[in-house]
Amino acid sequence: MTPQEEILQLRKELELHNYNYYVLNxxxxxxxxxxxxxxxxxxxxxxYPQYADPNSPTQRxxxxxxxxxxxxxxxxxxxxxxxxxxxxxxxxxYERVKTGLEGEDFExxxxxxxxxxxxxxxxxxxxxxxxVTRGDGxxxxxxxxxxxxxxxxxxxxxxxxxxxxxxxxxxEILMPWTSFEKLNEQRAKAEEDLFANPRNAASGTLKSQxxxxxxxxxxxxxxxxxxxxxxxxxxxxxxxxxxAAQWGFKISQGMKKCKxxxxxxxxxxxxxxxxxxxxxxxxxxxxxxxxxxxxxHLGYTAKSPRWAIAYKFKAERACTRLxxxxxxxGRTGAITPVANMDPVQLAGTMVKRxxxxxxxxxxxxxxxxxxxxxxxxxxxxIPKVVGVDTSQRTAExxxxxxxxxxxxxxxxxxxxxGEAAHYCPxxxxxxxxxxxxxxxxxxxxxxxxxxxGPETVDDYWQRGLIHNVADLYGLTxxxxxxxxxxxxxxxQKVIDSIEASKQVPFERVVFALGIRFVGETTxxxxxxxxxxxxxxxxxxxxxxxxxDGVGGVIAESIIHYFHDxxxxxxxxxxxxxxxQMALSEEALAGQTDKLQGLSIVISGVFAHHxxxxxKELIEKHGGKNVGSISKKTSFILAGDNMGxxxxxxxxxxxxxxxxxxxxxxxxx
Ligand code: IVH
Numbered sequence: 001m002t003p004q005e006e007i008l009q010l011r012k013e014l015e016l017h018n019y020n021y022y023v024l025n026x027x028x029x030x031x032x033x034x035x036x037x038x039x040x041x042x043x044x045x046x047x048y049p050q051y052a053d054p055n056s057p058t059q060r061x062x063x064x065x066x067x068x069x070x071x072x073x074x075x076x077x078x079x080x081x082x083x084x085x086x087x088x089x090x091x092x093x094y095e096r097v098k099t100g101l102e103g104e105d106f107e108x109x110x111x112x113x114x115x116x117x118x119x120x121x122x123x124x125x126x127x128x129x130x131x132v133t134r135g136d137g138x139x140x141x142x143x144x145x146x147x148x149x150x151x152x153x154x155x156x157x158x159x160x161x162x163x164x165x166x167x168x169x170x171x172e173i174l175m176p177w178t179s180f181e182k183l184n185e186q187r188a189k190a191e192e193d194l195f196a197n198p199r200n201a202a203s204g205t206l207k208s209q210x211x212x213x214x215x216x217x218x219x220x221x222x223x224x225x226x227x228x229x230x231x232x233x234x235x236x237x238x239x240x241x242x243x244a245a246q247w248g249f250k251i252s253q254g255m256k257k258c259k260x261x262x263x264x265x266x267x268x269x270x271x272x273x274x275x276x277x278x279x280x281x282x283x284x285x286x287x288x289x290x291x292x293x294x295x296x297h298l299g300y301t302a303k304s305p306r307w308a309i310a311y312k313f314k315a316e317r318a319c320t321r322l323x324x325x326x327x328x329x330g331r332t333g334a335i336t337p338v339a340n341m342d343p344v345q346l347a348g349t350m351v352k353r354x355x356x357x358x359x360x361x362x363x364x365x366x367x368x369x370x371x372x373x374x375x376x377x378x379x380x381x382i383p384k385v386v387g388v389d390t391s392q393r394t395a396e397x398x399x400x401x402x403x404x405x406x407x408x409x410x411x412x413x414x415x416x417x418g419e420a421a422h423y424c425p426x427x428x429x430x431x432x433x434x435x436x437x438x439x440x441x442x443x444x445x446x447x448x449x450x451x452x453g454p455e456t457v458d459d460y461w462q463r464g465l466i467h468n469v470a471d472l473y474g475l476t477x478x479x480x481x482x483x484x485x486x487x488x489x490x491x492q493k494v495i496d497s498i499e500a501s502k503q504v505p506f507e508r509v510v511f512a513l514g515i516r517f518v519g520e521t522t523x524x525x526x527x528x529x530x531x532x533x534x535x536x537x538x539x540x541x542x543x544x545x546x547x548d549g550v551g552g553v554i555a556e557s558i559i560h561y562f563h564d565x566x567x568x569x570x571x572x573x574x575x576x577x578x579x580q581m582a583l584s585e586e587a588l589a590g591q592t593d594k595l596q597g598l599s600i601v602i603s604g605v606f607a608h609h610x611x612x613x614x615k616e617l618i619e620k621h622g623g624k625n626v627g628s629i630s631k632k633t634s635f636i637l638a639g640d641n642m643g644x645x646x647x648x649x650x651x652x653x654x655x656x657x658x659x660x661x662x663x664x665x666x667x668x
Contacts, residue, residue, distance in 0.1 A: 003044055007051050010041040014057040015156060022152040022220075023250040055127060055155040062149050062212030066611050068604055069141035069207070071645045072130075075168065076227055078120060078137045079303065081286065081310040087265060090287070093309045094261045097289055100298045100306065106289055107259055109238045110267040111252040112275065113284035113310050114222050116174035116202050119147065121223075124166045126157040133206070146206055147173070149215040154248040163247045164230035171223030171249075174280040175202040179218035198281045209611075220280060223249045236290040253278065257290055272313055276348060284312040315376045318351070319389060320344035322371045325356065325400050327407045331436025332516055333424040335413060337362060337402065339373065339385050347377045354383045358420040359402040366390075368397040408432055428566040434468060435461055437514045441469040445520060446512035447501040451494045469512075470570045472498055473577035505587065506580045510536070513571070516557045524619065525549050526558075528591070532582035533571070537562045548597070548624055587620075594667060595623025599632055603646050604639030606660055614663075621667060629655055637663050 001009070017034055021027040027034075042058050045051065053059075084090060097106060120140070122130040131147035132140040147153060150173065157163045175183070180198040187194055195201035205217045226240045241251045254271065258264045268285050275282045289295050289307040298306040324340040337356040344351055354375055356362055365388055367373070372389040405412050406424035408431050413422045427433050438457050442449035449472070460466045465479055475498065480491035504512075507527035511520050518526070529547045530536040536558070544555035561567050575581050583591070600623050602614055609617070614637060615625045629636065629649045635656040636646070642657075650657055658666075 003048050004051055007041065007044050007048065010037055010044070011053070011056055014038060014041065015154075018057060018151055019154070019158075019248055023154075023248065060149055060151060060155075060215060062210065062215035064210050064212050066209040066605060067145055067211065068209070068641060068643060069143055070641065070643050071135065071139050072132055072142045073139050074120060074132060074135075074137070075122075078118060078134045078140070078170070079300070079305060080137070081308050082301075082304045083284075083310050083312055085312055085314070087268075090264065090268070090309070090311055091261060093287065094264065097298065097307070101289075101294055104294070106291060106294055107236070107238075107257045108264055109236070109255060109288045109290040110258050110264055111224060111255045111286050111288070112222075112271065112278070112282045113286045113312070114172035114174055114224075114252075115199055115281040115283040116172040117199070117206060118170060119143075119173050119221065120168055120170045121147070121153065122166070122168050123157060123163065126159070126163055128153065128155050141207075143206055145211050146208065146214045149211050150219045150221055152250045153221050157247045161247045162243070164228065167226060167228035167231055169223050169244060169249060170225040170227070171221055171251075173202055173206060173219055173221050174198060175205065176218065176220050176279045177281070178279070179220075183217060221250060222252055222280070224252045224286070233292050235292060237288050237292065237295070238290050240292075268311055275313070282313075284310050286310050316347040317374050317376045317386070318344045318346045319372055319374055320351075322367065322369060322373045322385075324369065325362070325367070327403055329406060329408050329424055329430065329432040331433060331440055331514070333406075333427055333430065333433050335403070335406075335422045335424065339367075341373065341375070344375065346375060346383060351375060351377075351383050354385050356385060359415075359422060360420055362400050362402060367400040368393060369400060370394070370397040406430060428564075431461070438466065438469055438472070440514045441512045442472075442501075446508055447504050448508075449494075449497050449501050451490070451497040456494070468570050470573035470577070473574070502578045502580070504580060506533075506583050509533075509574075509579050509581070513561070513567075515561045517554045518558065522549065522554060527583060528619065528622070531588065533575070534581070537568075537571075591620050591622075592667075593622045595621040598623040598634035599626045600624065601626055601629050601633050601636045601646075601655075603636055604642040606639035608660055608664065617667065629653065 014034070014037055017027065017029055017037075021034075038058065041056070045056065045058055084093065094108070097108075118134040120132045120134075121128060122132075128144070128148065130142060131144045131153075132142055134140050148155060175198040177198065180195070180201050183201055184194045195204065201217075202219060205214055205219060208214055223244060224241065225237075226244055232240060232243075236257075238255060238257050241255065245251045256263075256267055258267060264287060271282075271285060287309050289298060295305070295307040300306060321342045322339055323342065326338050326340055328336045328338060330336065337358070339354045339356050341352055341354070356365075356367075365373075365385065367385075367388065370393075372392045373385050374387040374389070375383050376386045377383045402422070403413065406426060409424065409426050409429060411424050411426035411430065414425050415422050424430050424433065427437075435454075435457055438461075439454055441447055442452045442457070444450065457466070460475075460480075463482065465475060466472060475495065477488060477491045477495055480494060481487045507524045510527050510533075511518065511523035525547055526536055530539060539558070541555055541559060544550050544558055545552070595618055600618050602611055602618075602625060606614065618625045618637075623634075626633065629646060631653055633650075633653070633655045635658050636642075636650055638657045638659060647657075649655075
């Protein structure tokens with residue numbers, strides 16, 4: 001066999017195994033054997049680059065290059081479906097169809113309604129050529145590069161399976177529950193915000209600039225709608241999709257042709273509970289008139305087809321007794337009320353606590369202790385109390401009174417004008433606030449003292465070793481070990497990473513202090529503008545407000561911090577410990593005011609630096625990197641493939657466009 005023949009054969013075999021694994025969920029070889037074949041193909045392709053093919057199974061690992069998404073028009077608009085929520089609505093739909101078809105027999109194809117992101121795929125000569133998001137239904141984003149990383153979407157259709165020369169197929173991109181849980185676990189470890197539900201996670205992933213991210217996150221896709229001039233137009237939707245399955249697509253699970261309204265309702269009832277066993281999120285059932293000829297006869301309203309409807313499942317709801325409202329105190333002193341209830345089974349888990357968010361919500365619900373409350377789990381993971389069964393309330397039940405003092409330290413609570421939350425103002429001795437601040441201080445994006453975590457902080461605090469962040473720098477191995485000599489090695493590690501944090505750059509020290517409203521970005525702006533802690537400490541309100549991006553609330557919070565004797569004491573000790581209290585020589589050297597006051601949009605793909613590097617350069621020279629083009633934009637730093645929509649907007653507003661070389665020359 002020639003190398004070329006072997007390459008072609010390996011590709012074909014790997015495509016088949018991909019299909020068996022990701023589409024059919026029925027692998028026929030071991031992961032090990034699959035990997036061996038893949039490595040062999042990778043080696044061959046590396047040796048014989050003349051046989052490279054972007055559709056090769058080896059090309060599904062993604063890249064770290066930044067991409068941007070072009071807005072493109074849909075060939076056929078992407079319509080949505082009318083929603084219904086009750087059996088009565090479904091019966092009405094059935095009757096409307098019957099009337100519309102003037103007594104002709106008809107079948108309804110019932111299938112799952114997937115809760116992800118809709119996507120439209122175009123295939124030409126059996127190859128995936130384009131993948132576009134729904135967008136506004138008329139135009140969407142071209143996300144082909146990312147969609148190519150989804151293993152259940154075929155890059156090449158099965159040879160000889162009879163697919164048309166050109167067609168579109170639409171469906172839903174989803175993140176399976178298992179991938180979703182794994183991803184959130186990783187994010188929790190990295191102290192990143194969690195995704196609220198698989199749909200948000202899938203959407204965030206699909207819009208990622210790096211295709212490698214998509215390749216790693218295990219997205220899946222189910223296809224449910226075929227269209228194009230060459231698609232058989234006289235058969236049925238169900239039959240067409242079965243055909244698509246032969247070409248290599250993963251289609252809706254459990255599709256069924258129903259011949260009566262009773263069959264339709266039985267299908268809905270069955271899946272209302274059975275859907276919990278599916279690997280992906282579903283939020284209803286879609287009902288479609290099966291015959292394509294009858295579909296054409298029924299036609300469309302302005303917004304949606306008359307031949308289809310979406311029945312949405314009710315969010316799962318349970319009723320249980322409210323026993324107590326407890327209150328949690330966060331790092332900033334914000335108070336969160338929590339409903340403690342009799343344990344109840346809800347959407348597969350036992351629920352006994354639910355967030356009540358704030359005092360307003362409690363008042364709106366008119367909650368009484370002992371009430372029977374309705375708890376719902378919508379698309380979100382955390383359950384919420386959505387209502388009260390007042391018919392079960394008795395005269396002796398007392399309304400929930402929001403606390404007036406901090407449950408942890410007893411200080412009277414305050415409520416800031418215009419904010420929903422209550423706060424405990426005692427930031428110097430209230431335990432959860434202290435511990436929360438220490439946890440923030442050591443976190444990865446702040447001082448990055450990674451050998452410490454919430455449990456160790458709690459342990460040290462309980463043992464009286466630390467009362468604030470400055471105490472960390474006085475710790476010794478002996479302190480940490482206490483009587484337990486077995487801890488020496490790990491104690492030394494802690495001491496080492498505390499020592500290493502003394503080199504963390506100034507802007508992160510500013511962030512680590514945990515000044516209210518001063519996040520990472522603001523900390524950077526402040527560090528750049530004032531260059532040292534000393535200058536920042538003595539900045540006046542006017543000077544602070546002069547910094548682009550710093551408004552009244554932030555400025556006052558900073559002033560407040562630097563007027564607090566307790567904060568100043570801690571700051572003094574941190575300075576003595578040797579933390580970076582000013583921008584380094586290096587940072588100062590490269591810094592200029594060349595872009596002072598300019599708002600710059602970055603767009604496209606660049607040759608000399610990454611987008612992040614350009615962002616850093618802009619900030620270093622006093623400019624501001626902004627996300628979208630407006631009249632206030634000073635200029636656009638444009639690389640290759642700048643989106644046509646952006647280009648048009650820039651021209652309309654008369655915003656200057658600068659290429660990479662011009663920009664670098666300007667800074668030089
Ligand atoms: S058919 C013209 N089938 O629900 C009909 N849609 O508002 C095209 N969806 O935007 C859609 N599962 O994103 C169809 N089995 C299914 C579906 C489905 C989920 C989504 C789709 C659409 C929305 C309907």
